[in-house]
Amino acid sequence: MSDMIKVSVIGASGRMGSTVCDAVEAATGLELVGRFDQGDDLGDLAGADVVVEFSVPDASPANVAHCVERGVHCVVGTTGWREERLARLRAQIEKAPEGTGVLIAPNFAIGAILMMSFAAQAARFYESVEVVELHHPRKVDAPSGTAARTADLIGAAREEAGLGPIPDATEHDPDGARGARVHGVPVHSVRLRGLVAHQEVLLGGEGEMLTIRHDSFDRASFMPGVIEGVRRVGEHPGVTVGLEHYLGL
Numbered sequence: 001m002s003d004m005i006k007v008s009v010i011g012a013s014g015r016m017g018s019t020v021c022d023a024v025e026a027a028t029g030l031e032l033v034g035r036f037d038q039g040d041d042l043g044d045l046a047g048a049d050v051v052v053e054f055s056v057p058d059a060s061p062a063n064v065a066h067c068v069e070r071g072v073h074c075v076v077g078t079t080g081w082r083e084e085r086l087a088r089l090r091a092q093i094e095k096a097p098e099g100t101g102v103l104i105a106p107n108f109a110i111g112a113i114l115m116m117s118f119a120a121q122a123a124r125f126y127e128s129v130e131v132v133e134l135h136h137p138r139k140v141d142a143p144s145g146t147a148a149r150t151a152d153l154i155g156a157a158r159e160e161a162g163l164g165p166i167p168d169a170t171e172h173d174p175d176g177a178r179g180a181r182v183h184g185v186p187v188h189s190v191r192l193r194g195l196v197a198h199q200e201v202l203l204g205g206e207g208e209m210l211t212i213r214h215d216s217f218d219r220a221s222f223m224p225g226v227i228e229g230v231r232r233v234g235e236h237p238g239v240t241v242g243l244e245h246y247l248g249l
């Protein structure tokens with residue numbers, strides 16, 4: 001890479017994409033060279049060194065594959081990257097030019113990253129745990145990528161600690177009031193006008209409850225993490241899931 005990192009944004013007309021374009025333009029050492037959205041020919045990605053991808057879950061894998069095939073590093077915020085998609089991406093990156101890096105980050109806000117880490121740390125000490133995610137009503141996917149990732153981390157920590165299933169006597173739930181189950185953890189999705197992105201992890205034991213909550217009140221909360229991802233992705237070949245791996249957490 002030259003001194004200036006050339007950056008293109010895919011999903012550039014969206015809520016996150018447009019905020020990222022402004023953040024890249026304001027950042028020292030970064031140059032915004034391309035804005036792409038639905039229907040655009042990605043071509044040579046406007047000569048970018050790094051692409052930031054914030055589109056929709058169904059489009060993201062093809063967009064990222066386009067970057068990887070050309071050896072362009074990719075910082076991905078789009079949701080929907082569960083294990084099957086990650087496995088396909090890992091296979092694609094093996095055939096890509098050497099050194100190509102992809103960062104898949106379910107959440108770029110530092111507080112959300114810490115919330116997930118604290119929840120994983122706490123999980124082994126509590127018999128009960130549930131995740132409640134709350135978002136703006138224009139969000140197209142549920143549960144949120146952050147909630148799914150949190151539940152995966154909690155589920156893995158519970159397994160490692162030898163904890164059994166979460167206690168729950170519910171037998172009759174015709175309307176799905178107990179929420180979705182991700183890695184055995186109940187996850188509840190709220191969509192409410194006025195919200196941006198929020199999550200609570202509720203951990204219960206005999207006579208006590210620990211609540212871990214994070215609130216993004218503005219999309220500005222994601223920008224330092226995205227910019228850090230752009231600056232660091234070239235140092236991390238292969239697929240990395242979670243910005244925490246770049247932050248030494």
Ligand SMILES: NC(=O)C1=CN([C@@H]2O[C@H](COP(=O)(O)OP(=O)(O)OC[C@H]3O[C@@H](n4cnc5c(N)ncnc54)[C@H](O)[C@@H]3O)[C@@H](O)[C@H]2O)C=CC1
Binds near residue numbers: 038057105
């Ligand atoms: N990792 C993180 O920290 C965050 C992740 N997100 C995720 O980012 C994604 C985008 O969120 P928003 O910006 O709120 O959505 P949005 O709906 O405002 O923007 C999505 C954009 O992608 C475009 N798009 C659709 N299909 C496309 C395609 N095939 N190629 C290129 N562009 C395409 C749309 O036209 C739109 O401009 C969602 O999956 C959301 O969950 C959102 C906020 C933070």
Ligand SMILES: O=C(O)C1=N[C@H](C(=O)O)C[C@H](O)C1
Binds near residue numbers: 135
């Ligand atoms: O769509 C959003 O807004 C957000 N999406 C991500 C998710 O699904 O976890 C990150 C953040 O919660 C905002």
